[in-house]
Amino acid sequence: MPLFPRPANAAKKHAEAPNAGARRRSRKAGAVAAAIAAVMALSACGGGAAPQNADGTVELRFSWWGGDKRAQLTQEAIKQFEAENPKIKIKPEFGDWSGYWDKLATQVAANDAPDIIQMDEKYITEYSSRGALLDLSKYDIDTSKLDEAALNAGKGAKGLTGIAAGINAATILANPAVFQAAGVPLPDDTKWTWDDFGRIAAEITAKSPKGTYGAAAYGTDEASLGVWLRQNGKSLYTSDGKLGFEPSDISEWWAFLKELSQKKAVPSASEVVEAEAAPLDQSGLATGKNGMAFWWSNQAPALEKASGGDLKILRFPTKTGSAADSELWYKASQFWSASSRTKHPQETAKFINFLTNNVKAGEALLADRGVYPNSDVRAAIQPKLTPADVKVVKFIDQIKDELGEAPAPPPKGAGAIQEIIKRYTSEVLFERLSRGMPARRRPMR
């Protein structure tokens, strides 16, 4: 069979006067070319018509960051939603944290943003203040059962642009197997100080095989800096969107890290840099190379699964040795946000409402994105939680009375803070700067 079958009358056409034929051919070719160009130009614009099929089904795109476990749980929640709403199809888009924000920025710029966006507090002001996120208070989403602090975290100048997906706290996760192998007892986290932390970590390193360290280094994100600053009466940001600390406050933090590094309580500078790039399931804690590490509470179940053993959730150490001074806070682990340019705001709101308030969503998602902020759902899914989830819920509950004031929301531009901290941490660890220096260079752009 010929690859490009000719129409039956093609031969006849060729027999016509060459001039007339050529003219007709070229006119036809011009039309075809114009059509191709038009299609290309249209498809380049992206978006195009709303993806609404003839049978009235609506397709929504939903993007999040996270690992395999989260993907499985979220797909299950999507399935439950689609069963209840056969006219709405949810198309998932997910990937690692590291590539997520570049992709989202590009999609939003290209007017091709997903309808439902998993948002982080570092970026929510960035996006909402520029009008990229939908004000969800204008849609039919029930927020009456949400914890007040969690609800407020998603409010800004442009309305309610994010609904907390879960509640989180900064923690230190300990791997008891590493402690046991080194013959070091687990600390009492209600009483320990930063000096205890350094001493215990160094002891584990000394008594463990080569390549195993007492603790992972902090300083690869801003969470541990936030805790440190709060314990010293400062904060990362002020409520008017400025930095809440002075160079001297932050240089102390790096000086202590340097000290930990010198007594080998934390891995070598090179290993710290390499660990930054590792995904959660290949992190030092998950592979049994670190006795302790700094993680958010909701990450404990995934890490426990990756490590194949039991993990213990610890409070941060304090300066005073009293958990009452730990100055932890409840953080909205992630937000459900919607693109302001979504073509189906009603359906998008319906899905966010489902994720927030429906017990079936809760039973699918469990505590992967933190403790459920909806108190009804939280109670209803209690029996379904895995032992690891229960641990997280218990921890969040335990620290309730020790919490400090809710921190000010990160301002516009806060998305860059993690990279900045990472960079200076490696400069400190590689001794490329004197330890007072990094703070003196203003870390914000």
Added chain:
Amino acid sequence: MSAISELSSITRRKGKVTPEEKKANRRDNKAAYIFLLPWLVGLVAITIGPMLMSLYLSFTDYNLLQPPEWTGLHNFTRMLSDARLHNSLRVTFTYVLIGVPLQLGVALLIALVLDKGLRGLPFYRSVFYLPSLLGGSVAVAILWKQIFGTTGLVNQVLAMFGIQGPGWISDPSTALGSIILLHVWTFGAPMIIFLAGLRQIPNMYYEAAKVDGATTLQQFWRITLPMLSPIIFFNLVLQIIGSFQSFTQAFIVSGGNGGPSDSTMFFTLYLYQKGFGQFDMGYASAMAWVLLLIIGVFTAINFIASKYWVFYDD
């Protein structure tokens, strides 16, 4: 256009052009443009359009989410005081000025060895060319990361000799070197071109030189190098342009942040971070035009300098 019509257009040119022939010519042109159209659409929509857009954006403050605002030369004046940008230029120049000569040197050396008429030449040629196909890829950059990691292959071999190697990629003092090495390793493309060039040098020159008692080294300096100089020049221009734009290796090896502590922060990587990480697309666009300018200047210098060292046989 068929050979016949081409030939007939030659004969046509000799005589006077009749109106009818003019019409036919126009028709031919039209056909040519129609056939060119897919490429033209691509050029305009994918290359020239975005380029003009980025030129416009380079004079604006554009955060991707809101419409750009005209700020004149502000982005360019900001560059003068951007220490990280200056560092990225230093990193990029180091990479180009060390990496390119090193890579071309290795490529020429291997080409000379292969040109000696090795048995199984096609096999070796393919083997040496392989890294060029893979070198720019994400997979190899990840592999590189493993090989040069703290507990990677290189350090395991060194450990056999009792040497504790550094974390080649995670140590700021060796990270750039590791990426330059990755670049040198992808010498296959210039090597193939050198090999073709070497084949072009007439054997009689060498025979004559041998009769006169020239040593191998003398033959290399007096015959091979001058005869090959146009090819060297060609490779040099291509490699310099390509190296200034290199992005993938540094992006993957450093995990996208140009780390540790900006030691592998290439100009392109910084541009990317500014544009997509920090919502500063106006500045990133301005950086792209500065890079174009730098590449243009280097290429111009190359062409001017070529008058003094490139020898054309004809």
